[in-house]
Amino acid sequence: MEHRIAEIVGKENLLKDVPMSRYTTFRVGGNASYLVSVENEEILIALLKLLKENNLPYYLLGNGSNLLVSDQGYDGVMIRFVGDFSKIEWAEQTRQSAAWSDSVPDAGAAVMLTHMAQAAAEHGLAGMEFAYGIPGTVGGAIVMNAGAYGGEMCQIVESVRLLDEDLQIVTLKGDEMAFGYRTSILKRKPYVVLSVRIKLHPGDKKEIMAKMNTNMTARKEKQPLEYPSAGSTFKRPEGHFAGKLIQDAGLRGYRVGGAQVSEKHCGFVINTGNAAAADIYHLIRDVQSKVRETSGVTLEPEVIMLGKFN
Numbered sequence: 140m141e142h143r144i145a146e147i148v149g150k151e152n153l154l155k156d157v158p159m160s161r162y163t164t165f166r167v168g169g170n171a172s173y174l175v176s177v178e179n180e181e182i183l184i185a186l187l188k189l190l191k192e193n194n195l196p197y198y199l200l201g202n203g204s205n206l207l208v209s210d211q212g213y214d215g216v217m218i219r220f221v222g223d224f225s226k227i228e229w230a231e232q233t234r235q236s237a238a239w240s241d242s243v244p245d246a247g248a249a250v251m252l253t254h255m256a257q258a259a260a261e262h263g264l265a266g267m268e269f270a271y272g273i274p275g276t277v278g279g280a281i282v283m284n285a286g287a288y289g290g291e292m293c294q295i296v297e298s299v300r301l302l303d304e305d306l307q308i309v310t311l312k313g314d315e316m317a318f319g320y321r322t323s324i325l326k327r328k329p330y331v332v333l334s335v336r337i338k339l340h341p342g343d344k345k346e347i348m349a350k351m352n353t354n355m356t357a358r359k360e361k362q363p364l365e366y367p368s369a370g371s372t373f374k375r376p377e378g379h380f381a382g383k384l385i386q387d388a389g390l391r392g393y394r395v396g397g398a399q400v401s402e403k404h405c406g407f408v409i410n411t412g413n414a415a416a417a418d419i420y421h422l423i424r425d426v427q428s429k430v431r432e433t434s435g436v437t438l439e440p441e442v443i444m445l446g447k448f449n
């Protein structure tokens with residue numbers, strides 16, 4: 140099977156026994172049996188066809204910034220998007236409404252949000268400032284409906300090109316994506332994001348840049364960016380803030396092994412340097428049960444856990 144994968148993706152794009160600590164922002168996680176870098180849609184479709192026909196498990200990897208992989212690793216094929224998936228193409232579009240720009244970017248799944256926001260700013264397009272500083276890819280951000288500072292992906296998605304379960308390319312409009320708070324249709328359906336058409340509106344380049352810089356400064360001030368993490372560990376429970384509930388439960392700085400509730404921002408679980416994935420997992424479970432005890436609120440992890448933890 141290995142050589143058939145190599146034939147499809149190219150030998151140089153197939154790695155064996157790869158530590159997931161190198162590919163996730165938590166910097167933890169055991170080995171993936173294979174890590175495959177896929178350069179374009181044709182290769183992706185051929186690879187998925189082979190994996191499906193042979194019942195080989197696979198996982199789609201963005202920037203690994205919302206992912207906790209277990210210490211036992213992942214027994215399957217991790218798929219990374221590179222090459223054409225990292226491109227932004229600027230398409231012309233008939234103006235449908237005076238509010239929206241003529242020029243719309245099509246961002247490949249592997250484009251980093253920060254890079255996309257910068258490119259939009261350089262084109263004098265506003266609407267993506269919120270995403271500047273979120274360390275994920277466009278693909279991962281669609282799955283999660285990533286958001287910050289009052290903005291969310293769902294506000295700027297015109298349409299998404301996807302591969303469906305039969306490996307057919309389909310295009311869904313933003314309002315067909317079932318976006319909700321940190322969720323989308325991709326949480327229910329095993330689709331693959333290929334690219335996203337983003338809708339933005341003309342704005343003043345300097346003002347856009349200033350807004351992005353303000354957001355970045357706020358991140359640096361409030362978030363423990365000096366430590367590996369996956370951002371906010373928990374979703375915001377309705378009517379509460381996860382960080383406040385965790386702080387009120389007396390868990391600021393609480394540790395399990397090398398994992399810690401950040402002293403700077405209780406909503407973040409950080410890797411202080413030598414954490415195992417199991418430390419992070421057990422800390423998350425401890426936080427959930429202590430917060431439940433003290434406030435009655437059940438915190439739901441935003442972080443996706445992959446592999447065996449018990």
Ligand SMILES: Cc1cc2nc3c(=O)[nH]c(=O)nc-3n(C[C@H](O)[C@H](O)[C@H](O)COP(=O)(O)OP(=O)(O)OC[C@H]3O[C@@H](n4cnc5c(N)ncnc54)[C@H](O)[C@@H]3O)c2cc1C
Nearest residue numbers: 201202203204205275276278279280285286287332369370
């Ligand atoms: C310091 C820090 C700050 C953060 N701040 C924010 C924030 O302000 N707001 C916010 O919402 N999040 C934030 N996050 C979390 C994270 O960056 C986002 O959830 C981001 O959208 C995840 O993107 P990713 O590319 O890293 O996806 P990954 O973590 O690699 O994957 C997430 C999910 O998407 C799936 N996926 C990835 N690519 C594809 C694809 N092409 N097709 C189908 N499925 C795919 C994966 O299988 C997985 O299920 C932060 C994280 C960190 C470390």
